[in-house]
Amino acid sequence: MSSNEKTAMTTVLPAGSGTLHYSVKIYKGQHFRRNSWVSVTAFKRCTQKDLSCAMSSSICRSHGVSKSLKTQRYSFSHFPFYESWKPSRTAVNSCLEDGSTKFFDFVVIGSGVAGLRYALEVAKHGTVAVITKAEPHESNTNYAQGGVSAVLCPSDSVESHMRDTIVAGAYLCDEETVRVVCTEGPDRIRELIAMGASFDHGEDGNLHLAREGGHSHHRIVHAADMTGREIERALLEAVVNDPNISMFQHHFAIDLLTSQGGSETVCHGVDTLNTESLEVVRFISKVTLLASGGAGHIYPTTTNPPVATGDGIAMAHRAEAVISNMEFVQFHPTALADEGLPIKPEKSRENAFLVTEAVRGDGGILYNLAKERFMPLYDEREELAPRDVVARSIDDQLKKWNEKYVLLNISHKPKEQILAHFPNIAAECLKYGLDITSQPIPVVPAAHYMCGGVRAGLQGETNVSGLYVAGEVACTGLHGANRLASNSLLEALVFARRAVQPSIDHMSQSGFYVGPSSRWARPVMPSSLPSSAMDDILNVTEQMRKDLQSIMWEYVGIVRSTRRLESAEKKIHELETQWEKFLFQQGWEPTMVALEACEMRNLFCCAKLVVSSALARHESRGLHYTIDFPHVEESMRLPTIILPCSTVSTTWSSRQLHKQPV
Amino acid sequence: MAINLSRQFASLVGLSAPKLALASAGSESLARSVVGSAVRRLGSSIEQPRGNPSGELRGEAPKEIRPQQEEEEPREEGGGEEDDEEEDGQVNKETGEIGGPRGPEPTRYGDWERNGRCYDF
Numbered sequence: 047m048s049s050n051e052k053t054a055m056t057t058v059l060p061a062g063s064g065t066l067h068y069s070v071k072i073y074k075g076q077h078f079r080r081n082s083w084v085s086v087t088a089f090k091r092c093t094q095k096d097l098s099c100a101m102s103s104s105i106c107r108s109h110g111v112s113k114s115l116k117t118q119r120y121s122f123s124h125f126p127f128y129e130s131w132k133p134s135r136t137a138v139n140s141c142l143e144d145g146s147t148k149f150f151d152f153v154v155i156g157s158g159v160a161g162l163r164y165a166l167e168v169a170k171h172g173t174v175a176v177i178t179k180a181e182p183h184e185s186n187t188n189y190a191q192g193g194v195s196a197v198l199c200p201s202d203s204v205e206s207h208m209r210d211t212i213v214a215g216a217y218l219c220d221e222e223t224v225r226v227v228c229t230e231g232p233d234r235i236r237e238l239i240a241m242g243a244s245f246d247h248g249e250d251g252n253l254h255l256a257r258e259g260g261h262s263h264h265r266i267v268h269a270a271d272m273t274g275r276e277i278e279r280a281l282l283e284a285v286v287n288d289p290n291i292s293m294f295q296h297h298f299a300i301d302l303l304t305s306q307g308g309s310e311t312v313c314h315g316v317d318t319l320n321t322e323s324l325e326v327v328r329f330i331s332k333v334t335l336l337a338s339g340g341a342g343h344i345y346p347t348t349t350n351p352p353v354a355t356g357d358g359i360a361m362a363h364r365a366e367a368v369i370s371n372m373e374f375v376q377f378h379p380t381a382l383a384d385e386g387l388p389i390k391p392e393k394s395r396e397n398a399f400l401v402t403e404a405v406r407g408d409g410g411i412l413y414n415l416a417k418e419r420f421m422p423l424y425d426e427r428e429e430l431a432p433r434d435v436v437a438r439s440i441d442d443q444l445k446k447w448n449e450k451y452v453l454l455n456i457s458h459k460p461k462e463q464i465l466a467h468f469p470n471i472a473a474e475c476l477k478y479g480l481d482i483t484s485q486p487i488p489v490v491p492a493a494h495y496m497c498g499g500v501r502a503g504l505q506g507e508t509n510v511s512g513l514y515v516a517g518e519v520a521c522t523g524l525h526g527a528n529r530l531a532s533n534s535l536l537e538a539l540v541f542a543r544r545a546v547q548p549s550i551d552h553m554s555q556s557g558f559y560v561g562p563s564s565r566w567a568r569p570v571m572p573s574s575l576p577s578s579a580m581d582d583i584l585n586v587t588e589q590m591r592k593d594l595q596s597i598m599w600e601y602v603g604i605v606r607s608t609r610r611l612e613s614a615e616k617k618i619h620e621l622e623t624q625w626e627k628f629l630f631q632q633g634w635e636p637t638m639v640a641l642e643a644c645e646m647r648n649l650f651c652c653a654k655l656v657v658s659s660a661l662a663r664h665e666s667r668g669l670h671y672t673i674d675f676p677h678v679e680e681s682m683r684l685p686t687i688i689l690p691c692s693t694v695s696t697t698w699s700s701r702q703l704h705k706q707p708v
Numbered sequence: 709m710a711i712n713l714s715r716q717f718a719s720l721v722g723l724s725a726p727k728l729a730l731a732s733a734g735s736e737s738l739a740r741s742v743v744g745s746a747v748r749r750l751g752s753s754i755e756q757p758r759g760n761p762s763g764e765l766r767g768e769a770p771k772e773i774r775p776q777q778e779e780e781e782p783r784e785e786g787g788g789e790e791d792d793e794e795e796d797g798q799v800n801k802e803t804g805e806i807g808g809p810r811g812p813e814p815t816r817y818g819d820w821e822r823n824g825r826c827y828d829f
Contacts, residue, residue, distance in 0.1 A: 193820065193828070246808050254805040259818025259829065266815070273828075378829060402821035403829075404812070433818070433829065467812065468824025494829075531819070531829050 146327050150175040150292070151553050153316060153331035155299045155358060158185035159274070160517030160538035161337035162281035166241075167546040168333075169290040172553055175329055176291060177318055179298040180353050186339045186495075186518060187278050187535065193268030194277070194539070195261065195532035196231035198253055202263040204228045211533060214260045215526020216668035217683055218371075223523035226504060227533075227540045234539040235267055243280035245269050258531040259403075259433070266532050274535065296322045298641055299357055301702040302334065302365040303566050304510065305559075311366045313513040314559040317569050317703065319639050326569045326639065332556040333512055333549045336362060336500060337542070340518040341652040345493035346595035347381055349398045355645040356652035358519040362500040363651060364702045366690035367508045370521040371498030372652070373659035373686060374669040376529055377491040377604055379437035380405070382471075383451030386488020388479035398492035399474055401454060405487075406430060408467060410456040413486065414443045420452075434528070437491050438671055441604035444490070453486035491604060495534060497525040497669065498659065501687070506545030512556065514549055516541040523685070527668020566704035569639040579632040580640075587642045590625045594618065594653055602657055606672040611661045618657065622650045626698050636698060636706030647699035659686045 151172030154161045165174045178184070197207050207228040212219045235253075239245065245267050246254040255264040269276035285291050297318040304313050315330040341356025342348030363369050381398035384391050406412070406429040412421050424439040425431035431439070440452050456464055461483040465472055468482070475482050499521040506514040506522075517538040524537045559565075572580060601614035629643065663670055663686055665679035691700070698706070800808050814821050819829035 247806050248804040249799055249806060250804060254803065254808060256813070256815045256820075258815045258820060268820075378826065400819075400826035400829075402824055402826035403817040403819045404821045405824065407817035470822065471824035474825075 146325060147330060148175065148327065149330045149558055151331065152333050152335065152549065153177060153329045154335045154337060155316060156185065156337035156339055156517065156519070157182040157282075157293070157295075158187035158337060158339055158517055158538065159277055159281065159535055160187075160520075160542040161335065162278070162285050163539055163542035164335050164337065164516060164545060164549075165291050166281065166284055166288065167543065168549055168553075169288050171550045172290070172332075174288075174291045175331070176285065176293045177297045177299055177316065177329065178293070178295050179321070179357070180296060182282055182285075182293060182295055183275075183278055184351055184353050185278065186342075186350055186354060187274045187538070193256060193258065193266035193273045193532045194231075194235065194535040195258070195265050195530070196235045196267060196536060197228060197263075197265055198232050198235065198267065199255055199264060202265055206262055207231075207265065210261050211524065211530045212526065214528050214530035215524075216528055216678070218526035218667060218685065220523025220526075220685075223504065226544075227522075227524050227537055230540045230543070231536050234536070234543060237543075238277060238280065238539070241280050241284055243269070243277050245273070245276070260530045261532075277535065294318070294320075294327070296320060297327060298644060299338065299361060300326075300569050300639055300644055301704065302336075302361050302510075302513065303328070303330070303559075303704070304365045304702070305565070307511070310511050311509070312511045313365065316361075317566070319569065319641065319644070321641050324571055326571065328566075328568065330559055331512075332553040332558065333514065335506075335542075335545060335549065336513065336515045336519055337517045337538075338519050340496045341649070342493045342496075343591075344595065344598050344649050344653045344656065345375075346592070346599050347383070347398050347490055348493040349378065349381070349400060350493070351397050355648050356496075357645070357648045358515075359496075359499055359655065360648035360651035360699070361702075362508070362510070362513070362515070362519075363655065363688070363690065364700065365510055365513070367510045367513060367515075368501040368690070369499065369655055369688040370501040370685045371527075371659065372496070372655040372688065373663050374497035374525070374527050375493055375656065376495040376497060376669055377437050377441075378494050379433055379440050379491050380454055380489035381492035382474065383488040383490040384478075385490075386451045386453070387475070389477075391478060399471075400492065401471055401487060401489055402468075403433065405454060405456050405468060405471070406436075408456065408463075409459055410454050411458075412436070412440065412489075413453045413455060414447055415449050415451075415453065416447070417453075434669070437604050440489070440491055445600075445603070445605065451488040451490040454489045455486035456482060457484050457486065495529055497521070497527065497529050498655075498686075501685075502541065504544065505548045506541045507548060512552060514545040516545055521685070527670060567637050567706070569703050570635070570637050572634065572638045572640055575633050575638075583629060583632055583634065583640070584642055586625070586628055587646050590621060591646060591649060593621055594649055597621065598653055598656070602653075602660060604669075604671065606660055606670070608661065608672065608674045611657055611672075614657050615654075615661070618650065618653055622697055622699060625650075629698070637703055639703065650697070650699040655688055658688060662686050 152165070152168045152174045154165050154174060154176045157176055157178035161176060161178075165176050168174055176182075195207065197204050204225070208221075208224045211224050211228065212221070215224075235245075246269060248254045253267050256266040256268060257264040258266050267273070285293065297320050300317045300319055302313050303315045303317060304311050306312075313334050315328065316334060318327045318329060319325075320327055336358045338358030340350055340354045341359060342350025342354045343352065344356060348354070359369060359372075378398075378400050380401040380403075382401055384395060410429060411419055412429055414420055420443050421428040421431065421436070421439055424442070425435050427435075429436070443452055444450070456468070464483050471487065472482050475487060480487070496518060499519045500508055500515045502508060502515045502520040502522045506516050506520065508515055518534060520537075520541060522537060522541055524533060575583075597614055597617045601610040601617065625646065634643075660670060660672070663672070663682065664675045665682040666672055666676050667678050667682070798808075798810065799806055800810075803813070809822060811823070819826045821827070
């Protein structure tokens with residue numbers, strides 16, 4: 047594939063070079079949004095002049111740029127297809143239906159903490175549809191069992207929380223964002239409590255605060271050890287009881303419905319697939335909140351539930367939203383490796399069983415399969431080195447020896463102590479024929495959290511008018527190059543809340559899009575395909591997913607290199623081409639939808655975003671480590687920005703369904 | 709926007725050098741000269757534990773918690789325990805927490821651990 051075609055896919059730039067066009071438009075004062083991205087050059091082809099111009103005019107103030115994105119009220123009045131709208135609560139229409147098109151003031155994609163928190167607020171001002179692809183509680187939130195961080199102790203301070211966050215983020219965090227989140231966190235917690243979430247208290251009646259790694263104070267609020275589940279429970283209960291909120295479970299979001307309105311992209315809603323009734327349902331909304339979570343399933347081992355296939359990031363990218371910092375993927379170093387168990391589990395684990403650091407803390411030793419203890423080679427702290435160092439070391443060993451897992455041995459400790467401290471691990475391993483009191487535990491790193499995502503301003507706004515983001519799907523600048531423990535639930539709460547007022551303002555100035563429905567081609571079910579073709583497609587897609595995950599783990603793991611990343615880019619492109627060719631050979635048409643196929647295209651999209659971003663960062667920082675640039679470079683202390691592509695994309699995964707070529 | 713830049717650097721330096729008093733953010737040249745020294749300090753601080761600077765935490769927590777916990781455990785955590793070990797109203801003697809998880813402090817090694825399984829970090 048020629049480099050021209052390659053760079054046509056996405057345009058990835060370190061913010062300094064790429065935001066030349068962006069910021070020039072901003073500071074001319076004429077446009078607050080970009081229109082079509084004309085001739086945005088890939089980083090490799092930027093001329094020196096371009097770069098120096100960009101440097102001087104913006105100094106990579108992609109932070110500053112997005113913060114200055116005011117929610118420009120887009121005036122619909124001169125468009126023939128919009129009703130004018132008088133803001134009035136009582137005039138709010140509940141869901142108008144037009145066959146399988148539904149109209150809501152607000153549409154929320156995702157039912158984790160960010161989506162539900164937002165829904166509960168905006169429901170006071172209009173009708174809300176919450177769209178979720180499985181059961182409402184199936185979200186990363188539910189699995190966030192540790193806690194939520196906030197400054198709730200008099201001896202703690204916002205500055206301290208900020209400092210811990212920024213240090214953890216390897217100084218790539220946006221300071222304003224960090225300040226806002228750390229400042230507003232405590233109020234968000236109090237609201238949760240008022241909504242019925244019950245957190246652990248101490249004898250003194252105050253919230254019990256734990257202290258997790260990276261925090262210099264006790265500030266983790268928790269509900270026993272299932273905080274996420276408790277928050278989710280409380281929010282869901284409130285949502286279910288709210289007459290203005292309609293929950294659409296088992297509705298998979300396919301693509302955002304967008305149009306070019308003058309100088310900006312505008313979001314009008316989302317197409318979904320009801321995976322139970324196998325029908326396409328179109329949602330038209332005045333405001334859309336994307337809160338669809340992470341993309342752990344681009345990797346073979348992940349702590350994320352199966353729903354986390356990066357749908358929101360992919361949809362947003364296809365809708366021309368700016369994506370940021372995708373190279374920063376957080377891994378946990380020691381998840382139980384099923385491949386190393388004597389009895390293999392019948393079906394692959396839905397989400398990884400993480401073996402706690404406490405095992406190493408209690409004296410557990412890491413070995414490669416040749417029984418060599420390797421941590422001393424990497425760090426004098428050996429097994430007690432920070433988690434990121436351990437993850438990198440394990441990854442390095444796996445790549446060096448071409449192995450699937452390493453071994454964590456605690457069997458040299460007294461049996462009673464092992465069983466007392468780690469009964470969960472003991473029981474789980476025993477199920478599959480492994481006795482951890484006498485044998486080592488097979489472990490492998492697992493993908494856990496995406497620090498990057500859809501670039502958001504301080505109000506959760508994006509460069510797409512009417513589209514807001516919150517939670518893991520967003521890149522707000524809070525996490526920087528690495529997320530501090532328990533900050534993710536906090537970020538979701540704060541940004542969900544902050545997006546409320548701008549959303550209400552936007553809604554009250556907007557009308558529903560009521561133009562011709564042919565404007566966006568409707569997705570169709572593949573009912574014209576013979577069932578044998580569908581079976582083949584499903585089988586091949588399942589295999590493709592595994593192949594993609596292998597490529598990602600092998601070539602875009604924890605320890606990266608330019609050579610491997612370039613290999614990944616090439617292999618992913620080949621795999622995608624192969625997959626799409628197969629689909630279309632079976633009679634698949636570009637506007638057809640099926641859950642597995644749509645997830646696959648989203649996985650391809652996210653994988654490519656991660657690879658592009660990783661290639662663009664010529665330094666190692668936080669979670670992104672590359673042997674070709676192994677040190678931190680001060681001049682690179684900038685977010686990685688991915689702009690929508692200007693040239694016509696050639697793959698099915700890169701284009702919105704309704705924009706496929708005929 | 710240049711102001712933003714110097715503000716960001718100014719406060720950045722403020723974090724790593726709290727004693728350094730900086731003029732208001734409008735002073736770009738001051739920020740730039742300060743940045744020079746900040747860069748060196750950032751360089752060295754970044755080479756330290758990244759992302760999870762819990763080395764110190766790991767060192768201290770077990771010493772505080774373990775001596776008491778180890779006494780309690782054999783009694784409380786005899787054979788056949790379930791996943792959830794909390795009891796409503798049970799007060800943790802060490803931390804004063806009511807209804808919290810029994811056994812060793814879940815965050816003693818930096819992550820959130822229950823019975824060996826890490827639930828969050």
